[in-house]
Amino acid sequence: MFHDIPPEAIGCFKANLSFLKQNTNVMSLGDFCSGNLSPKKINVVITFDDGYKSWVTDAVPILKELELPAIFFVSSGFVGLSKEHETDFLQTNLLIPDNNIATGGLTCDDLRNIAEEGFAIGGHTLNHYNLAELRNSTQLRYEIAEDKTRLENIIGKRIQFFAYPFGALHNPEINLTDVLRDCGYIAAVTTVSGFNRGSTNPYLLHREITHASMPGSVFKARTHGNYDAVQFLKQQVNKIFSWR
Numbered sequence: 001m002f003h004d005i006p007p008e009a010i011g012c013f014k015a016n017l018s019f020l021k022q023n024t025n026v027m028s029l030g031d032f033c034s035g036n037l038s039p040k041k042i043n044v045v046i047t048f049d050d051g052y053k054s055w056v057t058d059a060v061p062i063l064k065e066l067e068l069p070a071i072f073f074v075s076s077g078f079v080g081l082s083k084e085h086e087t088d089f090l091q092t093n094l095l096i097p098d099n100n101i102a103t104g105g106l107t108c109d110d111l112r113n114i115a116e117e118g119f120a121i122g123g124h125t126l127n128h129y130n131l132a133e134l135r136n137s138t139q140l141r142y143e144i145a146e147d148k149t150r151l152e153n154i155i156g157k158r159i160q161f162f163a164y165p166f167g168a169l170h171n172p173e174i175n176l177t178d179v180l181r182d183c184g185y186i187a188a189v190t191t192v193s194g195f196n197r198g199s200t201n202p203y204l205l206h207r208e209i210t211h212a213s214m215p216g217s218v219f220k221a222r223t224h225g226n227y228d229a230v231q232f233l234k235q236q237v238n239k240i241f242s243w244r
Helices: 007-023 029-034 054-066 083-092 108-116 137-155 176-182 216-223 227-243
Strands: 047-050 071-074 120-123 161-163 187-189
Touching: 007 054, 007 216, 029 120, 029 161, 029 187, 054 108, 071 161, 108 120, 108 137, 120 137, 137 176
Parallel strands: 047 071, 071 120, 120 161, 161 187
Antiparallel strands: none
């Protein structure tokens, strides 16, 4: 799961995708959900969240060069904004601090071009709202349904997959899975770490939050499921030394 691709991270990003190309079975989310898995390699789906300009300038060209599929989850309210409103959306909706420079948002043409290059587009709510905090069911459904409609109108294709903004997958008063299903989504991805198995709920698929600048050693460990184990061992060692 990637977000923006800052200029200084492009080399690291490409190297990590090359590692996936050589060592895993990179597949589309559609193929994954259909069960078209490799029995010999780790099956990986590459995903992106929000809607950043770097997708068209850097991510898509690298993915095409390496012949790798990916899905881009977009908050349609972030698409086609003026510079002033774009900055406000970055800070207010995406919670990116003033001192963090993002590459900006997509235009409608950018989004259309990503889809025309053969990459999947997914829903991410209209305004990137935290769905766990919305208590008005009408507003919540509008955020999900209107986003889907706008994206489909822009790219001229049906979209089937959803990503929860901020990874907020549980609302105490509204069943989000029912809303997603009613809106026509067949699966959704979270930010909960871990492998997906045949028994994993298709509306609660696991993902690994991955920074474009993540060092190769950490990226490889995370890909193979070793990262969490290493972090756990570090915590246990720290506890031992803190007792002395």
